[in-house]
Amino acid sequence: MSRILVLAEHEKGHVKKVTLNTLAFARQLAAKTGASIDIAVLGKGVGDIGEKLRGYGAGTVHVADHAELEHPVAAAWAKTLAELATSIGATVVTAPASSIGKDVLPRVAARLGAGMASDVVGIVDTAKGPAFRRPMWAGNLMGDAFIKTKVQVVSVRASAFDAAEATGGSSALAAFAAQPDLAKSRVRFVSFDGVQSTRPDLTEASVVVAGGRGLKPEKGGFGAIEPLADLLGAAIGASRAAVDDGFAPNDYQIGQTGKVVAPQLYFAIAISGAVQHLAGMKNSKVIVAINTRDDEPIFKVADYGLVADAFVAVPELIAKIKAMRG
Numbered sequence: 506m507s508r509i510l511v512l513a514e515h516e517k518g519h520v521k522k523v524t525l526n527t528l529a530f531a532r533q534l535a536a537k538t539g540a541s542i543d544i545a546v547l548g549k550g551v552g553d554i555g556e557k558l559r560g561y562g563a564g565t566v567h568v569a570d571h572a573e574l575e576h577p578v579a580a581a582w583a584k585t586l587a588e589l590a591t592s593i594g595a596t597v598v599t600a601p602a603s604s605i606g607k608d609v610l611p612r613v614a615a616r617l618g619a620g621m622a623s624d625v626v627g628i629v630d631t632a633k634g635p636a637f638r639r640p641m642w643a644g645n646l647m648g649d650a651f652i653k654t655k656v657q658v659v660s661v662r663a664s665a666f667d668a669a670e671a672t673g674g675s676s677a678l679a680a681f682a683a684q685p686d687l688a689k690s691r692v693r694f695v696s697f698d699g700v701q702s703t704r705p706d707l708t709e710a711s712v713v714v715a716g717g718r719g720l721k722p723e724k725g726g727f728g729a730i731e732p733l734a735d736l737l738g739a740a741i742g743a744s745r746a747a748v749d750d751g752f753a754p755n756d757y758q759i760g761q762t763g764k765v766v767a768p769q770l771y772f773a774i775a776i777s778g779a780v781q782h783l784a785g786m787k788n789s790k791v792i793v794a795i796n797t798r799d800d801e802p803i804f805k806v807a808d809y810g811l812v813a814d815a816f817v818a819v820p821e822l823i824a825k826i827k828a829m830r831g
Contacts, residue, residue: 526663549575582683583612664767715742719775778803
């Protein structure tokens with residue numbers, strides 16, 4: 506029987522949502538191929554993460570607990586994941602197309618001599634078996650990749666799949682004796698300087714309030730949308746134009762060269778809707794656009810559109826929401 510191995514991402518003792526999105530992809534693939542699903546948890550002191558994932562219907566949750574795996578250094582994680590895949594006879598190795606997945610999976614593919622499909626958004630039935638659909642040219646075209654190698658490696662665009670729900674089962678828990686050998690790889694972990702914020706993570710948030718170049722600093726800038734984000738418990742995002750002009754920090758950027766999000770609710774405020782930005786947010790469940798021009802591309806993908814000055818409309822919107830809640 507074929508076997509799908511899912512790499513779990515976690516942070517500060519919590520399973521990241523992108524892991525559950527990838528599990529949803531694995532379930533779809535398993536339904537088409539009759540494969541079983543296993544989960545790999547790598548890190549230091551990650552037994553609790555393994556326990557939390559036992560309820561998601563996997564055959565086995567494999568825990569590789571090692572000091573050299575504490576941080577997702579690609580050299581160590583790729584070696585461990587490839588060795589685990591070989592030991593259990595995995596035919597598909599998959600992970601989110603996140604910064605970690607993009608770093609680790611190509612190295613896994615190289616170690617396994619496997620073909621790889623990246624940033625997959627769907628599975629397509631073909632005469633040869635399942636093919637992996639992936640966007641090209643900022644999502645203007647879709648290509649279907651059929652992998653011919655015995656082992657297949659797939660990174661998944663998390664925003665294309667709903668998060669998997671717990672099944673209520675209890676998977677087997679197995680320890681894997683990892684040997685990362687970081688010294689031999691001539692790589693060492695130095696430090697991780699993460700952005701500290703009280704807001705939800707942009708890729709995990711259920712509501713995102715994003716601003717564009719129209720939020721000029723002399724008029725109030727991104728300070729105009731922060732009260733709306735606070736009111737909704739939302740993450741704040743930005744178009745590349747706003748980031749390039751220095752209106753917002755780099756970690757806010759959404760789009761082809763930024764983060765890909767698919768929240769339940771997405772506010773596009775003073776954003777024109779260039780194709781590069783749409784590539785990063787068009788899978789949002791409900792899109793609300795506010796812009797002074799009614800001919801901007803953002804209105805073509807928006808579920809609700811308001812032609813208005815953001816610096817006038819947003820305070821009015823905040824007042825209406827507060828009144829409804831009051």
